Amino acid sequence: MKAHQCEQDGCHRVIPFEERYCQIHAKLHQDYRGRNQYQINQSYNRARSKDDRIKFYHTRTWSHLRQLAIQRDHSLCRYCLIDGIVTPFEYVDHIVPVEFDVGKQKDITNLVCACKSCHEKKTAWEQRYYGTGENNQLRHRVIELMNVRAVANAMNG
Incomplete structure (x- = not known):
């Protein structure tokens, strides 16, 4: 099983590779993840539509x-x-x-x-x-x- 350390500064707990934070710090970052998911989706959609717009010029x-x-x-x-x-x-x-x-x-x-x-x-x-x-x-x-x-x-x- 792949593992790495929690991404919280100063935390050295080893967690599964798929996770970003240990159980303690994951609760602190739930709100952070929710807010950024909208921004991530918006950036993805803009980048994807930008590729389509660029193709048009050819x-x-x-x-x-x-x-x-x-x-x-x-x-x-x-x-x-x-x-x-x-x-x-x-x-x-x-x-x-x-x-x-x-x-x-x-x-x-x-x-x-x-x-x-x-x-x-x-x-x-x-x-x-x-x-x-x-x-x-x-x-x-x-x-x-x-x-x-x-x-x-x-x-x-």
């Missing part, structure tokens, strides 16, 4: 949508154009992040060309507003901003 559908957005925006950053600045695009970005609303992943009206600077600003704003990105909590009760001007004002404001 499909013909994405290539076609991307080309349509580039042609529509004339290869220029739409966020910069709002301020009257002409900047070539580097990214085709989702206005509403796919992590927040996967239903808008294939919606051409949810795509916009962005330069590197605007893309970085928008990504930082998304993390604050929508709660996207690593180690963040998605905020499901926020209003989706689909208007490029509204997003530009929010990320620059």
Whole structure:
């Protein structure tokens, strides 16, 4: 039988390999396990759905949508154009992040060309507003901003 020591600091009791804590310390950590199980499940689901989202960017559908957005925006950053600045695009970005609303992943009206600077600003704003990105909590009760001007004002404001 495999065994190891209890994970509680300072405890040297030998317990079965499948357990984390001895009987004494397991009671102290029951609440801890329950709270973290939700976080573990949420992280797993986000990672799994992230893999699915990444696969999408290697499909013909994405290539076609991307080309349509580039042609529509004339290869220029739409966020910069709002301020009257002409900047070539580097990214085709989702206005509403796919992590927040996967239903808008294939919606051409949810795509916009962005330069590197605007893309970085928008990504930082998304993390604050929508709660996207690593180690963040998605905020499901926020209003989706689909208007490029509204997003530009929010990320620059």
